[in-house]
Amino acid sequence: QNHMPYDNFYHHNNYKVSGTAYRTPQAQQQIETYTQGIHYTDEALKKFISRLDQSSQPTTVVWYGDHLPGIYNGVSMAEHGLVMHETDYLSIAIQLLKNQYSRVDKAKIVSPNEFIPMAMAQMDLKVSPYYALLTQVHEKLPAITLDPTFTVTATVHTARPLNTLIKTAADDAFSKADALFDDYRMVQYDLTAGHHYLLHDWFMLKVPH
Numbered sequence: 001q002n003h004m005p006y007d008n009f010y011h012h013n014n015y016k017v018s019g020t021a022y023r024t025p026q027a028q029q030q031i032e033t034y035t036q037g038i039h040y041t042d043e044a045l046k047k048f049i050s051r052l053d054q055s056s057q058p059t060t061v062v063w064y065g066d067h068l069p070g071i072y073n074g075v076s077m078a079e080h081g082l083v084m085h086e087t088d089y090l091s092i093a094i095q096l097l098k099n100q101y102s103r104v105d106k107a108k109i110v111s112p113n114e115f116i117p118m119a120m121a122q123m124d125l126k127v128s129p130y131y132a133l134l135t136q137v138h139e140k141l142p143a144i145t146l147d148p149t150f151t152v153t154a155t156v157h158t159a160r161p162l163n164t165l166i167k168t169a170a171d172d173a174f175s176k177a178d179a180l181f182d183d184y185r186m187v188q189y190d191l192t193a194g195h196h197y198l199l200h201d202w203f204m205l206k207v208p209h
Contacts (some may be wrong), residue, residue: 002037004069006030014039021072030071045090052094060123062115064089085145089115093122111145114138130187130204137184141177 008029015035022028045063052059065087070077077084086109110118117134120127127135137144190198198204 002034002041002065002069004030004071006033006037006069006071008033010036020074023073027071027073034069034071049092049094055094058123059094060119061092061094062089062119063091064112064115066112082145091115091118091122109143110138111143113144126207128203128205128207130198133184133187136180140180141184144181 006029010033013032013036015032017028017031017035022031049061052061067077067085068087070084075084089110113134114137117127117131117138120131121135187198187203190196191204
């Protein structure tokens with residue numbers, strides 16, 4: 001719903017914008033359409049959670065957006081790609097014990113590959129070796145991202161911890177973290193482009209009793 005193109009396709013729009021965020025009437029209309037779409041999404045999310053809250057089935061919802069829209073004047077996705085991909089996320093455990101909320105660090109910047117181990121921790125589930133690895137990645141590594149200064153085709157092999165991109169930590173502080181990141185990259189390679197050794201070793205599925 002909230003992905004471009006943002007044509008004027010709503011019968012009624014509750015929002016009017018002004019200022020320097022646009023240069024043309026078309027750009028103004030795009031921002032207003034996007035804002036109206038966010039409004040409808042908020043309403044739908046409220047109804048969705050309300051319906052789940054009425055169910056006796058324990059449910060965990062992770063809700064997030066992949067990036068902000070590149071429709072604002074002076075905000076280039078190529079120039080500000082890292083910031084444009086820092087969107088809010090929502091993790092709600094419905095019909096679960098309240099003390100399980102403390103298992104998720106609410107202030108941490110995370111990448112989408114961390115949502116599954118975060119949800120599993122919130123539900124207090126036993127995990128397979130693969131998700132145990134993802135749990136370590138979540139707990140011990142900074143968020144992982146592709147380098148936004150490269151083109152899409154050039155970023156295939158350049159995913160790395162976010163802190164190495166924004167250079168906020170000393171290199172020697174990441175010696176063990178680098179080893180974990182190398183393990184994670186090797187696992188991902190085996191599962192996608194390698195010989196799938198880990199699939200034969202029950203690495204993905206076996207859960208301890």
